[in-house]
Amino acid sequence: MLKSSRSAYLLALWLACAGQVVAHDLSHDEALRLHKKGQILSSQTFIERALERHPKARLLELELEKKRGRYIYEVELLTVQGQVRELKFDASTGELLKDEEDD
Numbered sequence: 218m219l220k221s222s223r224s225a226y227l228l229a230l231w232l233a234c235a236g237q238v239v240a241h242d243l244s245h246d247e248a249l250r251l252h253k254k255g256q257i258l259s260s261q262t263f264i265e266r267a268l269e270r271h272p273k274a275r276l277l278e279l280e281l282e283k284k285r286g287r288y289i290y291e292v293e294l295l296t297v298q299g300q301v302r303e304l305k306f307d308a309s310t311g312e313l314l315k316d317e318e319d320d
Contacts, residue, residue, distance in 0.1 A: 248260060260281070263306050273296075274302070287307065291303065293319060303316075
């Protein structure tokens with residue numbers, strides 16, 4: 218393998234691994250503590266916002282994670298059309314970061 222190809226491969230491998238290490242899920246107790254301290258909005262806020270975007274959908278999963286120093290709520294829904302949607306919100310500001318079909 219050429220040196221530049223090997224370097225590019227190692228960089229890609231490191232970036233892939235770094236992304237795995239950077240995010241971690243937080244427990245319900247931790248989420249409640251952060252909400253009480255005013256650091257994040259309530260989980261119910263994000264469930265309601267997701268369902269406003271996809272009326273009559275069913276909630277499949279709700280996770281709070283800390284990724285690169287930012288709290289993110291991930292909401293997974295099953296729409297009436299049978300699609301699984303993944304929505305990500307900034308847990309502190311409420312900003313919608315992503316709404317896409319989940320594979």
